[in-house]
Amino acid sequence: MDIIRLKSVFKQMIWGGSRMIGEFGYDIPGDDTGECWAVSAHKNGDCEIEGGEFDGMKLSELWETRQDVFGNAGQILKDRLRAEGIEADGLPVFPLLTKIIDARQDLSIQVHPDDAYAMAHENGSLGKTECWYVLDAEPGTTIVIGHNAKTREELADMIENGRWGEFIREIPVHKGDFFQIYPGTLHAIKGGTMILETQQNSDITYRVYDYGRLQNGKPRQLHIRQSIDVIKVPFTGSEASDKGRPMSAPEGCGSSCTPLVHCKYYNVRRLDIDGKDSYIQDEPFLICSVIGGEGRITRTGETDGEVIRKGDHFILPAGFGGFTLEGGMRLICSSI
Numbered sequence: 001m002d003i004i005r006l007k008s009v010f011k012q013m014i015w016g017g018s019r020m021i022g023e024f025g026y027d028i029p030g031d032d033t034g035e036c037w038a039v040s041a042h043k044n045g046d047c048e049i050e051g052g053e054f055d056g057m058k059l060s061e062l063w064e065t066r067q068d069v070f071g072n073a074g075q076i077l078k079d080r081l082r083a084e085g086i087e088a089d090g091l092p093v094f095p096l097l098t099k100i101i102d103a104r105q106d107l108s109i110q111v112h113p114d115d116a117y118a119m120a121h122e123n124g125s126l127g128k129t130e131c132w133y134v135l136d137a138e139p140g141t142t143i144v145i146g147h148n149a150k151t152r153e154e155l156a157d158m159i160e161n162g163r164w165g166e167f168i169r170e171i172p173v174h175k176g177d178f179f180q181i182y183p184g185t186l187h188a189i190k191g192g193t194m195i196l197e198t199q200q201n202s203d204i205t206y207r208v209y210d211y212g213r214l215q216n217g218k219p220r221q222l223h224i225r226q227s228i229d230v231i232k233v234p235f236t237g238s239e240a241s242d243k244g245r246p247m248s249a250p251e252g253c254g255s256s257c258t259p260l261v262h263c264k265y266y267n268v269r270r271l272d273i274d275g276k277d278s279y280i281q282d283e284p285f286l287i288c289s290v291i292g293g294e295g296r297i298t299r300t301g302e303t304d305g306e307v308i309r310k311g312d313h314f315i316l317p318a319g320f321g322g323f324t325l326e327g328g329m330r331l332i333c334s335s336i
């Protein structure tokens, strides 16, 4: 099986911008384009496969009809959900979703539920654990992660009485930073930031505060009750997360790989190719996003390979085996 390339789905947002044209050459729908769903099988933005054996299929359809492309991923998911006390009937959804976010203005202050809460309250959806690789940040930009309430009563009071200045915890953000955001963590990406997000395949966001903004003359919906339910109190700092394992590589190769995070939902790594390096795709599947430069991917035993460049997103299927990356480029790669 070959590389599976995907066509992005774009989302216009009140806070979105137009930077994805210049940065990635994308044909975006407007100058308020906030999100590029680059690898997604979610019903709110299901990517179409471009070229190759599965040309024209939706990623969800490939997942549902060709489990062999994804190795034992379906079973791994079922086992994980069972360990969390959730019995999935049938095949769970494709586990991951990769996005690029262009925040021209601040995103709402928000929180996501975990699997158990989402399953119970959101029609069987997965929860949302997410992580951010910061592609760019204007000087002086900050990001909201965490809050200052010490008890749930204080949390409710701060939210209900709009004590935002005391409530939120803001930290500086720089290009190249990486953040893991667990469910229950209050957060907001702020204007001037562009990120690549790897997340669970979920679209459940509870909006705590939206700065009093109007969309088409009306405020966007808030989810105060759910937010007070799911925000972890007190905020204890970013939980220690396992840096994880690098990708498999033949002896003497693989030095371009930096593990970023490994949790029970995903394993995310950064590859910095300067010249040539080789790896082995021996995981159920591997999602790759080229976030800088360009080069070539060549499967072991083949001679010509394929050009890949900044803005490309693709999946290496199960059993893909050895491959070489050549050129000057940076990639973010994820697996389960």
Ligand code: ZN
Residues within 6 Å of the ligand: 110, 112, 130, 187
């Ligand atoms: Zn979020």
